Amino acid sequence: MASPILVTGGAGYIGSHAVLALRDAGHDLVVLDNLSNGVLEAVPDGVPVVVADIADGETVSALLKKYAIRDILHFAGYVRVEESVADPLKYYGNNTAASRALLDTAIKAGIERFVFSSTAATYGVPDVMAVSEETPTQPINPYGWSKLMTEQMLRDAVAAYPGFKVAILRYFNVAGADPQARTGQRTKNATHLIKVASELATGKRSGMQVFGTDYDTPDGTCVRDYIHVSDLAQAHVDVLDWLARPENGPLGLFNCGYGRGYSVREVLAAMEKASGRRLQVDDAPRRPGDPPALISDARRLREQVGWAPKWDQLDTIISTAFQWEKTLEANQPD
Numbered sequence: 001m002a003s004p005i006l007v008t009g010g011a012g013y014i015g016s017h018a019v020l021a022l023r024d025a026g027h028d029l030v031v032l033d034n035l036s037n038g039v040l041e042a043v044p045d046g047v048p049v050v051v052a053d054i055a056d057g058e059t060v061s062a063l064l065k066k067y068a069i070r071d072i073l074h075f076a077g078y079v080r081v082e083e084s085v086a087d088p089l090k091y092y093g094n095n096t097a098a099s100r101a102l103l104d105t106a107i108k109a110g111i112e113r114f115v116f117s118s119t120a121a122t123y124g125v126p127d128v129m130a131v132s133e134e135t136p137t138q139p140i141n142p143y144g145w146s147k148l149m150t151e152q153m154l155r156d157a158v159a160a161y162p163g164f165k166v167a168i169l170r171y172f173n174v175a176g177a178d179p180q181a182r183t184g185q186r187t188k189n190a191t192h193l194i195k196v197a198s199e200l201a202t203g204k205r206s207g208m209q210v211f212g213t214d215y216d217t218p219d220g221t222c223v224r225d226y227i228h229v230s231d232l233a234q235a236h237v238d239v240l241d242w243l244a245r246p247e248n249g250p251l252g253l254f255n256c257g258y259g260r261g262y263s264v265r266e267v268l269a270a271m272e273k274a275s276g277r278r279l280q281v282d283d284a285p286r287r288p289g290d291p292p293a294l295i296s297d298a299r300r301l302r303e304q305v306g307w308a309p310k311w312d313q314l315d316t317i318i319s320t321a322f323q324w325e326k327t328l329e330a331n332q333p334d
């Protein structure tokens with residue numbers, strides 16, 4: 001893989017961590033991002049950035065040619081579940097239709113390997129405790145559907161176009177930040193539990209709520225499988241290597257998680273410990289659409305690809321998220 005890797009959405013939260021992981025592994029790369037939610041500061045100096053939309057076929061095909069790209073990591077997309085319910089066409093437009101356009105450009109350019117950011121939201125509300133790649137997909141919101149439809153296009157493309165290999169990665173709850181605080185989550189008006197709790201712990205918010213305390217879980221709050229964003233970034237590097245070996249593919253489907261769940265209360269207790277602050281938290285009704293527990297069976301990624309996570313302690317996830325939030329605060333203009 002001597003030619004550079006194209007990272008779409010590389011100016012965003014997960015993409016910017018993947019950029020660091022790829023660089024740390026010695027890869028050259030190019031970022032493609034329309035900056036709708038990303039920022040240029042998230043991309044390290046020296047990495048070329050093309051500011052354009054993935055659906056802009058002319059620009060994208062020119063860049064694939066210019067850099068002789070053979071591999072694409074496709075992170076670009078919209079990520080807010082509740083927004084997808086309020087404005088579904090926005091999600092089908094970007095996560096499905098724009099991804100189709102990118103795929104079309106990629107196939108025409110002879111791209112060999114394509115890794116797609118999918119989500120545990122494709123499983124909906126599973127009736128098993130540990131969700132494997134074989135668990136039926138039944139999204140309960142347009143976000144999940146918009147990703148599942150792109151997965152289907154990729155499956156069909158692999159079957160139709162010889163030489164085209166794909167890996168689909170279904171992320172569970174992504175959190176934390178680069179342990180060296182080179183990048184982290186910058187999302188404005190974030191709704192993710194750990195980001196919200198980090199903002200509260202650094203004083204950017206005055207309070208937060210626990211959505212639902214009467215679930216059938218050990219402490220009554222929802223349980224999730226939180227994966228450190230740097231381990232997830234490394235999974236992309238490992239999966240690309242896996243896909244590049246002739247005996248592997250043409251299609252890989254991998255859950256990305258640790259196979260271990262933590263409740264909302266456990267997360268908040270860990271944030272109090274990391275920050276040394278008492279958090280102002282109120283109990284609130286359930287948030288519509290939240291499954292009580294979502295835990296991955298992610299053995300396939302470890303066993304087939306050889307992924308070996310390094311940051312898989314809840315305290316590490318929480319402390320890196322908190323440290324990043326402080327870094328962001330320190331760099332705020334007055």
Ligand SMILES: NC(=O)c1ccc[n+]([C@@H]2O[C@H](COP(=O)([O-])OP(=O)(O)OC[C@H]3O[C@@H](n4cnc5c(N)ncnc54)[C@H](O)[C@@H]3O)[C@@H](O)[C@H]2O)c1
Pocket residue numbers: 008009010011012013014015032033034035036037038039052053054055074075076077078079094098117118119120171172173174187
């Ligand atoms: N954050 C999570 O917990 C989570 C969980 C599961 C899956 N994912 C998936 O991972 C991917 C990255 O998520 P994130 O949390 O880093 O989000 P993010 O919003 O931080 O990053 C997405 C990036 O893509 C860019 N982008 C969006 N649409 C584009 C387009 N049409 N053309 C070019 N650039 C575009 C944005 O500017 C942004 O920089 C998304 O596809 C998301 O669906 C995220």
Ligand SMILES: O=c1ccn([C@@H]2O[C@H](COP(=O)(O)OP(=O)(O)O[C@H]3O[C@H](CO)[C@@H](O)[C@H](O)[C@H]3O)[C@@H](O)[C@H]2O)c(=O)[nH]1
Pocket residue numbers: 079081119120121171172173174191192193194196208209210211212222223224264287290294
């Ligand atoms: O202020 C808050 C925010 C969240 N929660 C709860 O915390 C848990 C986790 O919520 P959140 O961090 O919003 O993540 P999820 O809703 O589990 O969804 C995330 O994880 C999914 C994969 O599991 C991805 O598909 C989604 O894109 C991503 O938003 C849920 O029980 C929420 O109800 C609170 O109690 N208070």
